[in-house]
Amino acid sequence: MINFFDRLMRLDRRWIFLFLIVVCIIAYVSDFDVPIMPEREVETIYEFVDSLPPGEIVMIAIDYDPNNLAELHPMTYAIVEQCWRKNLKVLITSLSQNGPGMADEALRSITDSLAETKTYNGQVYEGREVVNGVDYCFLGYKPYFALVILGMGQNFRLPFPEDYYGTPLDSIPMMQGVLNYDDVACVIDLSGGNITDYWISYGQNRFNFPLALGLTGVMTAQYYPYLGSGQVFGIMGGLLGAAQYEKLVDNAGLARDGMRVQLPAHIVIILFILVGNIGFFVDRRNRHRAEGR
Amino acid sequence: MDFTTFLWTTFAAFVTLATFSFLYKDNPFYKFAEHLVVGVAAGYFVIILWHNGLVPNLFRRLADGDWYLLWLNSTMWWYLIPAILGALMWTRFSKRWSWVSRWPMGLYIGISTGVAIPLEMSNRVSKQLYATMIVNPQNPGIDWANFWGHGGFDLLDVASGFSQVLIFIGAVAALIYFFFSKAHTGIFGKAATFGIWILMIGFGASFGFTVMARISLFINRLQFIDQEWIQHAMNPENMVNGSHWPYQLVFWAMILVVVGYMVFELVQHFSSKGKAAPAE
Numbered sequence: 001m002i003n004f005f006d007r008l009m010r011l012d013r014r015w016i017f018l019f020l021i022v023v024c025i026i027a028y029v030s031d032f033d034v035p036i037m038p039e040r041e042v043e044t045i046y047e048f049v050d051s052l053p054p055g056e057i058v059m060i061a062i063d064y065d066p067n068n069l070a071e072l073h074p075m076t077y078a079i080v081e082q083c084w085r086k087n088l089k090v091l092i093t094s095l096s097q098n099g100p101g102m103a104d105e106a107l108r109s110i111t112d113s114l115a116e117t118k119t120y121n122g123q124v125y126e127g128r129e130v131v132n133g134v135d136y137c138f139l140g141y142k143p144y145f146a147l148v149i150l151g152m153g154q155n156f157r158l159p160f161p162e163d164y165y166g167t168p169l170d171s172i173p174m175m176q177g178v179l180n181y182d183d184v185a186c187v188i189d190l191s192g193g194n195i196t197d198y199w200i201s202y203g204q205n206r207f208n209f210p211l212a213l214g215l216t217g218v219m220t221a222q223y224y225p226y227l228g229s230g231q232v233f234g235i236m237g238g239l240l241g242a243a244q245y246e247k248l249v250d251n252a253g254l255a256r257d258g259m260r261v262q263l264p265a266h267i268v269i270i271l272f273i274l275v276g277n278i279g280f281f282v283d284r285r286n287r288h289r290a291e292g293r
Numbered sequence: 294m295d296f297t298t299f300l301w302t303t304f305a306a307f308v309t310l311a312t313f314s315f316l317y318k319d320n321p322f323y324k325f326a327e328h329l330v331v332g333v334a335a336g337y338f339v340i341i342l343w344h345n346g347l348v349p350n351l352f353r354r355l356a357d358g359d360w361y362l363l364w365l366n367s368t369m370w371w372y373l374i375p376a377i378l379g380a381l382m383w384t385r386f387s388k389r390w391s392w393v394s395r396w397p398m399g400l401y402i403g404i405s406t407g408v409a410i411p412l413e414m415s416n417r418v419s420k421q422l423y424a425t426m427i428v429n430p431q432n433p434g435i436d437w438a439n440f441w442g443h444g445g446f447d448l449l450d451v452a453s454g455f456s457q458v459l460i461f462i463g464a465v466a467a468l469i470y471f472f473f474s475k476a477h478t479g480i481f482g483k484a485a486t487f488g489i490w491i492l493m494i495g496f497g498a499s500f501g502f503t504v505m506a507r508i509s510l511f512i513n514r515l516q517f518i519d520q521e522w523i524q525h526a527m528n529p530e531n532m533v534n535g536s537h538w539p540y541q542l543v544f545w546a547m548i549l550v551v552v553g554y555m556v557f558e559l560v561q562h563f564s565s566k567g568k569a570a571p572a573e
Contacts (some may be wrong), residue, residue: 010354014316014317017316024508024511024512024515025515028512028515028516028519041486067510069513070509070510070512070513070514071506071509097337097338097341097342098334098337098341100341105319112342134301141341141343141345142344142345142346142350143345143346146405146408146409150408159419161349161351199512201409201412201416201417202408205412205415205416205420206412215503216506217502217503217505217506217509218499218503219502220502221495221498221499221502222499225421225424228424229420229421229423229424230424231416231420237502238502238505238509239509239512240505254513254516257516258509258512258513258516261508261512261515262505262508262509262512263331265508266504266505266508268517269504269508
């Protein structure tokens with residue numbers, strides 16, 4: 001047994017990588033489902049959006065780059081489709097330099113999905129055409145997000161005189177009479193970086209609008225204090241948060257599919273941590289014994 | 294999926310596998326992928342900044358002026374001031390003139406500090422303190438029950454009394470750990486030790502989320518390789534001039550490259566082992 005732990009401590013880490021990859025691939029190709037239980041902080045976002053009357057504007061900040069696509073793209077898909085199915089308007093901005101590509105790609109895919117009649121949570125939604133400028137307005141990207149967030153608090157036209165496609169905001173039907181954050185129901189920031197800090201500090205803190213966050217797993221834990229203080233009304237954390245939102249809107253996507261792999265992968269990692277710790281303590285005890293301590 | 298898009302998807306799959314190959318060891322495929330990402334990201338960022346920053350915010354605003362008058366006759370001539378300040382940043386490349394770059398830098402830091410300090414104080418300090426003490430912001434006043442709980446000691450309920458007490462004691466203990474003006478002995482030392490445990494629980498939560506994030510990235514690549522690449526390669530409805538074989542050819546050529554490299558590495562690995570043995 002001691003020999004086993006001794007060998008374990010000297011195991012080439014690449015065997016662990018390989019084992020984890022094999023487990024993930026087996027889980028991916030296997031046909032099973034894992035139960036998803038939405039948490040309160042995710043439910044509040046869903047309930048807020050769901051309770052809005054048709055025609056209200058939801059502002060969604062797509063502040064992530066392709067390296068965060070895995071966790072945040074499913075959130076974008078679920079929320080934007082929910083908004084459009086509910087006939088809400090969506091105002092989109094992207095303060096991360098690679099974000100416009102993410103937003104543009106998501107908008108095209110969700111627009112295609114809206115063309116089909118679908119049933120979510122027992123309610124049938126007829127397929128319809130999504131019209132740029134009527135159902136949504138994509139403001140695009142501007143550098144220096146702190147100044148852009150402050151500028152939009154005065155007037156969206158200050159940092160964004162035109163939308164992403166070059167149309168002046170004043171000639172966009174959806175933007176008629178829409179001046180600043182006072183005219184949107186809430187802001188949902190989907191972020192993979194420190195832009196979230198600025199949305200809280202320079203946005204919510206300064207202009208007092210309802211703010212919800214969709215975060216990568218790495219970031220999630222550090223933003224919970226803002227939930228407790230009421231500065232944000234909801235948080236979706238990582239792929240789990242995205243999967244919970246997909247369950248709430250009854251629109252299964254990549255996040256729920258991915259959670260099938262997360263479960264066995266986590267079990268393997270926890271087992272490795274346990275075995276590694278046991279090996280560490282056994283190894284330390286053996287060394288102490290050998291040193292006569 | 295049309296064939297051109299499939300070729301690009303195949304290239305994306307190749308770059309994905311090349312990146313993962315680093316898990317085994319550094320190799321030319323990984324180096325290629327790494328340099329490609331850095332180069333593309335830098336180039337893309339420059340173009341994005343040009344088209345979303347300089348063009349709309351500077352050049353278009355000065356467009357009604359004349360270049361031979363240095364745009365001073367533009368109706369928005371004052372945009373020349375930030376342009377000049379921005380250009381002064383480039384003096385950092387000269388040893389003799391680099392001090393000039395301190396002017397725009399000083400202005401930038403001054404404005405940033407002036408904007409940030411009040412907002413950050415409110416955001417990270419005042420509001421967090423209020424949230425700890427005050428229940429109803431409309432009716433301010435310290436609610437002492439926040440410290441010992443509002444009744445109910447449900448272990449898993451963040452709002453329950455148990456959690457409130459734990460958060461309060463944990464916050465104090467964690468602060469004690471970072472208080473170095475008094476030796477960590479006796480009750481003070483025990484409180485500091487409890488503070489370490491609280492910090493470790495916090496780090497553990499962050500670690501758990503981080504593991505989930507990293508696995509998520511791998512899952513996304515699995516989904517991409519399966520749903521965007523393999524399934525399209527195998528889908529007989531994808532055709533070029535009525536034939537599906539070009540898709541198959543590209544797919545299997547890629548597989549051949551991957552398997553060929555794996556075999557090459559294995560041969561290298563075992564042959565180097567064989568050479569190393571006599572030296573020992």
